[in-house]
Amino acid sequence: MVSISNFSISFNETKILENINFEVKEGEIVTLLGASGCGKTTILRSIAGLQKEHEGNICIGNVCVSSKDVFIKNRETGYIFQDYALFPHLNVEENIAFALDKLSKKEKNKRVEELLKQFDIEIHRNKSIHQLSGGQQQRVAIARAMANNPKTLLLDEPFANLDSQLRYKTKMWLKNLIKKHNLNAILVTHDKKEALSISDKIGIIHNKKLLQFDTTQNIFKNPANFYVANFLSEINVIPNKIIKNLNININENQVGVIEINNCKISTIKNNIEIEILDSSFCGEYYEILVNFKDYDSDSNFIIKTQSIDFLENSENYYLDILKEDIKIIDKL
Amino acid sequence: MLTIFVYLFVSDTENWQHIKNTVLFEYIYNTLYIMIGVAVITTVIGFTTAYLTSLYTFSFSKIFDYGLILPFAIPTYIIAFMYNGMFGITGNITTFILNFIGKDFSEVTFFDIQSIEGAVIVMSLVLYPYVYLVCRTYLGFESASIIEAAKTFNLSSFEILKKVILPISRPAIIAGATLAVMEAIADFGVMQYFGVNTFVTGIFKTWEGMGSIEDASKLASMLMTFLFILIILEKYQRRNKVYKSSGKDFRPIVKTKLKGYKNILAFTACFIPFFFGFLLPFTQLTIWFFQSFEAILDEEFIHLLLSTLQLGIISASLITILALLVVYNSRISKDKTSNLLVQIVKLGYSVPGAVVAVGILSFFGILNKYVLNLFSTDILISGTIIAVIFGYIVRFIAISINTFEAGFNRIPQSYDDAAQISDIGAFKTFIKVFIPLIKNSAFASFIIVFIEVIKELPLTMVLRPFDYSTLAIRALELNEQSQTIESSVPSMFIVLIGIGSVLLLTKNMKKVQNGKH
Numbered sequence: 112m113v114s115i116s117n118f119s120i121s122f123n124e125t126k127i128l129e130n131i132n133f134e135v136k137e138g139e140i141v142t143l144l145g146a147s148g149c150g151k152t153t154i155l156r157s158i159a160g161l162q163k164e165h166e167g168n169i170c171i172g173n174v175c176v177s178s179k180d181v182f183i184k185n186r187e188t189g190y191i192f193q194d195y196a197l198f199p200h201l202n203v204e205e206n207i208a209f210a211l212d213k214l215s216k217k218e219k220n221k222r223v224e225e226l227l228k229q230f231d232i233e234i235h236r237n238k239s240i241h242q243l244s245g246g247q248q249q250r251v252a253i254a255r256a257m258a259n260n261p262k263t264l265l266l267d268e269p270f271a272n273l274d275s276q277l278r279y280k281t282k283m284w285l286k287n288l289i290k291k292h293n294l295n296a297i298l299v300t301h302d303k304k305e306a307l308s309i310s311d312k313i314g315i316i317h318n319k320k321l322l323q324f325d326t327t328q329n330i331f332k333n334p335a336n337f338y339v340a341n342f343l344s345e346i347n348v349i350p351n352k353i354i355k356n357l358n359i360n361i362n363e364n365q366v367g368v369i370e371i372n373n374c375k376i377s378t379i380k381n382n383i384e385i386e387i388l389d390s391s392f393c394g395e396y397y398e399i400l401v402n403f404k405d406y407d408s409d410s411n412f413i414i415k416t417q418s419i420d421f422l423e424n425s426e427n428y429y430l431d432i433l434k435e436d437i438k439i440i441d442k443l
Numbered sequence: 444m445l446t447i448f449v450y451l452f453v454s455d456t457e458n459w460q461h462i463k464n465t466v467l468f469e470y471i472y473n474t475l476y477i478m479i480g481v482a483v484i485t486t487v488i489g490f491t492t493a494y495l496t497s498l499y500t501f502s503f504s505k506i507f508d509y510g511l512i513l514p515f516a517i518p519t520y521i522i523a524f525m526y527n528g529m530f531g532i533t534g535n536i537t538t539f540i541l542n543f544i545g546k547d548f549s550e551v552t553f554f555d556i557q558s559i560e561g562a563v564i565v566m567s568l569v570l571y572p573y574v575y576l577v578c579r580t581y582l583g584f585e586s587a588s589i590i591e592a593a594k595t596f597n598l599s600s601f602e603i604l605k606k607v608i609l610p611i612s613r614p615a616i617i618a619g620a621t622l623a624v625m626e627a628i629a630d631f632g633v634m635q636y637f638g639v640n641t642f643v644t645g646i647f648k649t650w651e652g653m654g655s656i657e658d659a660s661k662l663a664s665m666l667m668t669f670l671f672i673l674i675i676l677e678k679y680q681r682r683n684k685v686y687k688s689s690g691k692d693f694r695p696i697v698k699t700k701l702k703g704y705k706n707i708l709a710f711t712a713c714f715i716p717f718f719f720g721f722l723l724p725f726t727q728l729t730i731w732f733f734q735s736f737e738a739i740l741d742e743e744f745i746h747l748l749l750s751t752l753q754l755g756i757i758s759a760s761l762i763t764i765l766a767l768l769v770v771y772n773s774r775i776s777k778d779k780t781s782n783l784l785v786q787i788v789k790l791g792y793s794v795p796g797a798v799v800a801v802g803i804l805s806f807f808g809i810l811n812k813y814v815l816n817l818f819s820t821d822i823l824i825s826g827t828i829i830a831v832i833f834g835y836i837v838r839f840i841a842i843s844i845n846t847f848e849a850g851f852n853r854i855p856q857s858y859d860d861a862a863q864i865s866d867i868g869a870f871k872t873f874i875k876v877f878i879p880l881i882k883n884s885a886f887a888s889f890i891i892v893f894i895e896v897i898k899e900l901p902l903t904m905v906l907r908p909f910d911y912s913t914l915a916i917r918a919l920e921l922n923e924q925s926q927t928i929e930s931s932v933p934s935m936f937i938v939l940i941g942i943g944s945v946l947l948l949t950k951n952m953k954k955v956q957n958g959k960h
Binding site: 156159160161189190192193195196197199200209210213214255299375 | 533658855858859860862863864865866867871875876879
């Protein structure tokens, strides 16, 4: 188990992260999700012992470390870097063996053989890193990270350098690997789709804080605030006046949202008249940008439709939504 | 350097009053004249050739790519020897022309090459590659997309040059010209040989002629103040003004092929500096070398050659190892003070050799007088080979540091982290990860420092032990004794080492560009 408590960190007297708390149980995949530069990688580096001078505690298994006793060994972590950090002057075999410096030559050779076999890279053993594809490089990086049988795997944007087809395959392979070895895994990404598909739990980081930490399903269904909802799903903001007309309670610190997929355009008259501002073809669907005729709204309201033929048959359009699809969430 | 600056505030001596009343104005005037002259000529030649070879292909343009850098291999003083031997009053070409037109020396208007104008011209001929190289890198790679965007607006080549290329190249031009000017201001050999009084020759004369280290230091401190202002101004003009394509990976520009008269014009514009900066002096050097090498290449000369090479190898190795440790320490410690120290040490290269020499003499003088006397001991470091090597370290470690910084910057931080995670310790990480990855930078550093040491004149002259000489000093001495033809032998060795180094470095650079560490 990995547990992070009261974790804060500053660079040059500027607070980067404040009071972060979360836990990763055995066999669990946790994803830290947030925009680029929000500090997610800093948490990963601190867990690995690469980042000094943080406040709070990091416990890995039974070992708890504060920033003062930073040491790498005994942490039993494996780190997969965004750029894989494979040494270009060493071949595949030597890169993996690099992590096994403490073992005797015989033990080292045996372990390298096991890893080459396990990660299906035996035929590449003597190749230089630049002779490998992105996917093969990633396997070597994971093999190196797994060399010392870590209990926790730390993954920094592990799929960022892969094309979309390979990304899906690798994601599933990695998920199975983590589950098979019953590892704790902490993954860092800015890609919500990636986070939702691989994780057991997700933590959303924004503005120095961990806004919400929960299971994937819970965080998606019950976002803590507008930022989380907007980050995880495609939503429209409904003007407060419409919410009130629908007899839904809402206060000034809250906002009413609805998933884009739950919004439809109708030509049958109702109370929410809209005008069509623009439509664009997006392959499997059309995206239509609309504006409310009788209500003020600051944000774009987008509706997806399969066809736009109906737009030619009418002059008046109405927003067709169900009251129960509307979620009321905190602004901040 | 601090010991030198102290003298700015020391009260004037009698000698200083004399310098102030007689030669100080001349030093200032001549130094400024050389500065402006070299800036203008190197900018015109350097930018024109860089523009042409970056954007166009024309007859022999591929040869010019490298050929235009070759003048770098010839030290300024050697080109001065060659030009004086050819175009001086008794020069072979001057004599040939006078014989050909059947006139006597007194009957024609003669441009005396041994003048300040001559110094500006010969120095510009070998210093323009500074502007050429900086502009070449900028125009050929870093600004490729900006220039290509300008081409889409249907402008003529001249309009693109005037409206886009010249304005965006300004910081690169100034950066290159500043390097050329700094080199010209620091020059000792040409000025001494042509009899032009500048700050640098003044420092040397004050030390050697008047025996006054205080006044030499005072002159040195004035020159340094001026040079630091120049560096600050150059850095200031570059602030926020380096226009680069937004992409991280630079893509070379697609060149246009020139035909007809444009082809001939471009060829001529590149051939002239290549011819006068390299081909002509090198041919003359070769001819004189073959005329005189049998007489010069005796056992004593071989000894001189070997001791110069030995000095170069020892100094370059020492400086490379020191710089590697300094840069590696700065990378792993990430300590602000050590970074600041590295930046200060890097200023050493902007300090002329003569100033470094005077600084070291002052420093050891003070050390002997005030510190070591306390322990009733006296070490004579000045005038030993240790002082010479110490001087080289001060002057050239900056080049080595810059080379290593560039090399280390290419190594992602994640490699440090990956090594740290593997828990193999700092020493093993250095040996197993960094040494293999940095070996090309070490090689480049060694070669650059080696050639600088071989070429160096004033610092070695001031600090050398009695009766100790180098190829460069011997070349100058022979010329001062009007033995120009004989001087071609030591000069030839210096130039050949220079050309060899340029070729090795180009090969090394290509290896690095191809991603081989």
